[in-house]
Amino acid sequence: MAKSAPSIMKCENMFCAGCGHSLFDRLLGEVLTEMDIVGESISCSDIGCNHMYQYSMAVDTVVPPHGKMGAAMAAMKKVRPDKYIFSIAGDGGAYAIGLGETLSAATRNDNVTFFVMNNTVYAMTGGQMAPTTMPGQYSSSSIKGRTAEEHGRTFDVVKLMQNLEIAYLARCTVTNAAEMAKTKRCIKKALEKQRDGKGFSLVEVLVPCPTNWGLTPPEAMRHIENDLVPYLPLGEYIDR
Amino acid sequence: METMLLKGNEALAEGAVRGGCRFYAGYPITPQSEILEYMSWRQNEVGGSFIQGESEIASVNMVFAATALGARALTSSSGPGFSLKQEGIAYWVSAGMPAVVACVSRYGIGDGFIGPGQDNYWQAVKGGGNGDYHLLVLAPNSVQENMDMAYESFELAEKYMHPVLILSDATIGQMLEPCTAPPMKEYDKDKAPWALKGTPIGQKNKVITDMTYNQDIDEWNRDYIRKMRLIMETEQRWEEISVPDADVVFVAYGISSRIAEGAVRLGRERGLKLGLIRPITLWPFPRKAFARLSDSVKGLVTVELNMMGQMREDVILASHWRCPAYSVTTAQRIPEVEQLVCFAESVLNGSAVEEEVF
Amino acid sequence: MQSETMEKVKVNEERCKGCYLCIASCRKGAIRLSGRTNKRGIVTVAVDQALCVQCGVCYTMCPDLVFEIL
Numbered sequence: 001m002a003k004s005a006p007s008i009m010k011c012e013n014m015f016c017a018g019c020g021h022s023l024f025d026r027l028l029g030e031v032l033t034e035m036d037i038v039g040e041s042i043s044c045s046d047i048g049c050n051h052m053y054q055y056s057m058a059v060d061t062v063v064p065p066h067g068k069m070g071a072a073m074a075a076m077k078k079v080r081p082d083k084y085i086f087s088i089a090g091d092g093g094a095y096a097i098g099l100g101e102t103l104s105a106a107t108r109n110d111n112v113t114f115f116v117m118n119n120t121v122y123a124m125t126g127g128q129m130a131p132t133t134m135p136g137q138y139s140s141s142s143i144k145g146r147t148a149e150e151h152g153r154t155f156d157v158v159k160l161m162q163n164l165e166i167a168y169l170a171r172c173t174v175t176n177a178a179e180m181a182k183t184k185r186c187i188k189k190a191l192e193k194q195r196d197g198k199g200f201s202l203v204e205v206l207v208p209c210p211t212n213w214g215l216t217p218p219e220a221m222r223h224i225e226n227d228l229v230p231y232l233p234l235g236e237y238i239d240r
Numbered sequence: 241m242e243t244m245l246l247k248g249n250e251a252l253a254e255g256a257v258r259g260g261c262r263f264y265a266g267y268p269i270t271p272q273s274e275i276l277e278y279m280s281w282r283q284n285e286v287g288g289s290f291i292q293g294e295s296e297i298a299s300v301n302m303v304f305a306a307t308a309l310g311a312r313a314l315t316s317s318s319g320p321g322f323s324l325k326q327e328g329i330a331y332w333v334s335a336g337m338p339a340v341v342a343c344v345s346r347y348g349i350g351d352g353f354i355g356p357g358q359d360n361y362w363q364a365v366k367g368g369g370n371g372d373y374h375l376l377v378l379a380p381n382s383v384q385e386n387m388d389m390a391y392e393s394f395e396l397a398e399k400y401m402h403p404v405l406i407l408s409d410a411t412i413g414q415m416l417e418p419c420t421a422p423p424m425k426e427y428d429k430d431k432a433p434w435a436l437k438g439t440p441i442g443q444k445n446k447v448i449t450d451m452t453y454n455q456d457i458d459e460w461n462r463d464y465i466r467k468m469r470l471i472m473e474t475e476q477r478w479e480e481i482s483v484p485d486a487d488v489v490f491v492a493y494g495i496s497s498r499i500a501e502g503a504v505r506l507g508r509e510r511g512l513k514l515g516l517i518r519p520i521t522l523w524p525f526p527r528k529a530f531a532r533l534s535d536s537v538k539g540l541v542t543v544e545l546n547m548m549g550q551m552r553e554d555v556i557l558a559s560h561w562r563c564p565a566y567s568v569t570t571a572q573r574i575p576e577v578e579q580l581v582c583f584a585e586s587v588l589n590g591s592a593v594e595e596e597v598f
Numbered sequence: 599m600q601s602e603t604m605e606k607v608k609v610n611e612e613r614c615k616g617c618y619l620c621i622a623s624c625r626k627g628a629i630r631l632s633g634r635t636n637k638r639g640i641v642t643v644a645v646d647q648a649l650c651v652q653c654g655v656c657y658t659m660c661p662d663l664v665f666e667i668l
Contacts (some may be wrong), residue, residue: 003657003667007441015661017640018617022661039440042309047451054447060436062308063449064301065331071265071298072305078289079263079309079429083438101301104294176623177655210617217617 006033013056015049018217020207021117023174024183025053025088028115031187032059041084042076044069046093049123049209053088067098070105073112084194086113091132092122095155099131102202106166109199113190116157116202119209120228127212131155134231139212157204158237167198169238173206173229175221186236198240206232242421248383248412249274251419252342253282255390256314260427261340262288263313265302267295269321270354271410272344276316286424296321300328300341307332307339308448310435312394312427316342318410319352322360329403330369334450336434338397338404341375342390345409345494347545347572355572356410356495359546364407365523365554375405376471377522379493383417391422400471401434407522409545411495411574471524478526479518482508486515487536488584491555492543493519495574500543503580514584522551530558539587540565543580547571549595566592606652607645608666616640620656620665629656 006029015022032038043059045051047066054061064072069087076085087094094102094116105112121139122128128141132155136145146154161169168190172183183205190201206228208220215223246254253275256264264279266272276292283290289306293299299315306313317325322343332339343364347357365377376396378389389406397404429435439445452460482504483489490500497518507514517529530540540559542552549567556565568575568583586592614636620643621629628651632644643664645656657665 001652001654001667003654003665005663005666009663012613012662017615017661018619019661023659026661026663033441039438042436042438044305045449051451054449058439058441058443058445060439060445061447061449062305062436063335063447063451064304065327065450068298068301068328071293071301074291075263075265075289075302075305075313076309078291079306079311080437100294101298104298177658180658217619218622221619221622 006030008033008038008058009056010058011056014052016211018208018210018220019049020119020174020205020209021050021053023180024115024117024205024207025057027180027184028088028187029057031184031191035188035191037084037191041086042080044073044076044085044087046087046089048090048093050088050090050117067093067096068101069093069114070098070101070103074105074108074110077110077112084191086115086191089114089116090123091116091118091120092130095157096131103160106161106164106200106202109166111194111197111199113194114202115187116204117207118204119207121209121212123209123212127209134227154231156232157202161202162237166200166202166238167193167240168201170236171204171206171232171234173224173234175224241423243418244421245416245418246383247274247414247416248386248408249344249414250278251383251387252390252406252408252413253278254421255387256340256393257282257286257288258422258424259391259394260312260425261314261394262286262427262429263303263306263311264288264315265291265293265299265306265313266315266317267293267299267321269318271346271413272316272318272342274413275342275344296324297328300325303339304328304332304335304337307337308335308436310429310432310437314340314342316344318344319346319348320350323363326369329375330371330373331450332403333373333375334371334452335448336401337448338394338401340393340397340404340406342406342408344413345407353572354410356545356574357572358409358494358496358544359550360407361522361544361546361550364405365525374468374523375403376400376475377405377407379407379520379522380412381494381497381518383412383415384419386412387419387421400467402467402471407494409494475521476524476526476528477520478529479520480529481516481518483515483517484534485513487513487538488541488587489515489517489533489537490541490543490580491517491519491551493522496543496545499575499577500580502577503584506577507581507584510581512581512584512588525554525558527558530555533559533562537563539563539592541583541587542567543575544569545571545574564594566594604647606647606650606668607656608668609643609645610664610666611642612636613662613664614640614642615662617661618643619659619661623655623659625653625655626651
């Protein structure tokens, strides 16, 4: 079957070799194109590596301050309720500096969609520890490995949000073609929840950061499968 | 035109609504909460949107996003809440978003008090957030002006694609005065040239961003400084009372200017030639008013609700030290007319002292 | 009947950043290093058109839109 880049992807992306963001972005581009909602979509960018989607994907975009997507999207949906409003966020933006805004959007059940790229580090600034950094993981601000005693426990969005009255919560990854297909279904489902007015949807995507993990891209994929997924299980947790 | 009896804060909200404001986000803080409360029902009446944000930070960014999508949007705060908004406002400036913020000043450092203050002057006119900017700052001194300035603020912001700050204060916000409401302005958010509406495949998408490093920064800088200079040149506004023959000229804005106006009147009754320059725009500071001052002026006296005499700095810059500049600073207390007249007398008899803390 | 040497996958070598996720994920072992260097200075990949079954995994796993399945 013929397969080529969706027409919404306008140029080469700026991500590092083997970056998971670019894999996700293409999947989202495919979904937007297949649902024929590119012209009905307005995205809200985080600041961090994830924001570079705006240079390769032809979709209208607002870039609020780092992490404030939950607040910005609430306003965007109020001003243009007929549009699809979604954010491609990073784990630092959505879960650390912007956790208040993310959680407020979820508790209000705003009819918007969050795609959170979880690569367990602050990638753009050089791989510092994030709330999502795994136990034992080395980062440039946890040079002997993260420990619960010294740095606190690792953040898990499912534990945080599973009892909220939101429309959709899923965790997926991009490590192989089968997972990519599942991720694509989750993206579509999240946007369909918004279309149907069901409310807040969040899809967390475990993505590799070979650059900051110090691994080759295939090794980074194996790291997700072997070390992240057992701790942060994949699946759909809320679907209503 | 209809006459209404409103609190200053309500007048500000109603003025904004009549000026086309169809989005409001804010967080409660005394003494500006009436703006939030008024908007919570008023936006429904006019088909707009209201969000009570989870914080000042969320609210300021809601306004950023609403403006990016074409709406005329307002947020408001006071004291520490206004400080929290500074990051967001800097992003408005960088992205060139014509959003409007109202600060109903309260006195104090940090949490401070809930009463009126003018110790926000530096924060309001010298930038406030990081980077090279001033906001266009309007300083109302009556309930009517609260309404009128909110009414025109969106068009002013859109004229320059630059945010406007309405620097009101707790006294003006809380006092009740009759005012005349202007007619409702028609505004279509879909006609806003910058508005994001979604771009179909094959057309050039729009990005509203605060990030300048992926644009031609030299070109951006050039356009930006040209805009700031144009505002500086064209938007200076002030009111003069009895200035041409004055020996001592008060300089005061907001609530202090009303006391100073009373002092001019009382002083004149006692044979003292007093005058008042009331800056209406605090940035751009009305330097032109000082360029035309006569050489006979023996002293300029700012009247401010702070301790350091913050505006005195701008008065000195505007007057080039042509005459001594003094400050009557009353911190959290509203000055008294008699106090100002006595100070003017001390300027005239040479006993006043120039003190500076900046 | 398709010829075994017919072009089944188009490779846009200039886009390649050298992550080689395609090589790691191709079940047929049809992708290998091309030996050529693109403008980025990256040694690019080439598809053995005879081995390729057009499953599309290389397209799916390439972050940089190098592959087009014809």
